[in-house]
Amino acid sequence: MLDIFKQVPLYRYLMYCQETEMPRRILDCGAGGDMPPLSLFEAYGYATYGIEFDPAQCEIANAYGRAKGQDLNIRQGDMRRLDFPDQSMGFVYSYNSIFHMRKAEVKQSLQEMDRVLMPGGLMFVNFLTTNDFRCGQGPDVGNHEHEQFDDDVPVIHSYYEPGEPDELFRNMEILYKEDRVLERIYEGERIRQGFVDYIVKKKAIS
């Protein structure tokens, strides 16, 4: 039986993907980690492609695929400069990943994701929101773009007002948008996280 993937909003995205007639070719931007959701899409018959900035996380994700008898096809890459042709993918997504950059770079990455997506194809992207408990921590180098640390490694986290990313998709159709504030227990502490998720469609004539 398939693992249950912790990236729960991607089940909804898969449901939306399944309802289209687009070619089953999907790209994950930020595809690394110990439970790569591309494995879910591969199980449903998608040809998978993934890029990931950290080579170690690439290998962890590909090892997960190999253990399942899947070639997930994840390699080192940078979503600001995608090494894929224009309109080559039916689907492209980035889950819990794109906000680890400055907002100008997020915008650039979304333009790249749009570029490789076929007209009529679907994109999933989620963003951290200003409702997150870490928003405000660390120096703000821009507009809620905070210098923070994950496991002692310095990283940028960009936080958005829940409606703020709308304008990034003004050439696309927003099919689904969900503003979520969640509370859970993480390493013994109750934490509050804020995300806004988008499922958008690239217009057939652009």
Next chain:
Amino acid sequence: MLDIFKQVPLYRYLMYCQETEMPRRILDCGAGGDMPPLSLFEAYGYATYGIEFDPAQCEIANAYGRAKGQDLNIRQGDMRRLDFPDQSMGFVYSYNSIFHMRKAEVKQSLQEMDRVLMPGGLMFVNFLTTNDFRCGQGPDVGNHEHEQFDDDVPVIHSYYEPGEPDELFRNMEILYKEDRVLERIYEGERIRQGFVDYIVKKKAIS
């Protein structure tokens, strides 16, 4: 391959269930409809039980199960008076269902769900919130308890402030809570819905 279930938050609940050692016996309160999520739990090895107020919806759900070779074991029942012994279930949930009653009846139903749940077992329940686009429509017969119509049938919808249900779980441990405001296209119209989802644990010593 399994269908992707539109009741997406239940994937997270299943993930939490899988991480426990509780007996794999699960009850769905409001189990009817054309895509019964008990089918997902059955596929992962759970003994399933469901109750549903509307006999026609029972039959639709059981027919789905039969088509998949599953006996989902859904029958007519009333969650305000559950016909199951005390502490007989490892898991009990109610998805998009419990808020079709007055708030006093919701409370009564939750007490029944708590009664049939084993100590250490997990419950999932979600509520409509006052962020929903329909909150305020129709006569308010209580505290955001609105008389409305679904498909020309009169129904009550009870709407909660996002933190309001907390006190219903004061004898339980809240493991996960998610306040969600979503926008989607429904029958050609863009609608805004509000939900708050809870995953709670019955304390081992009560």
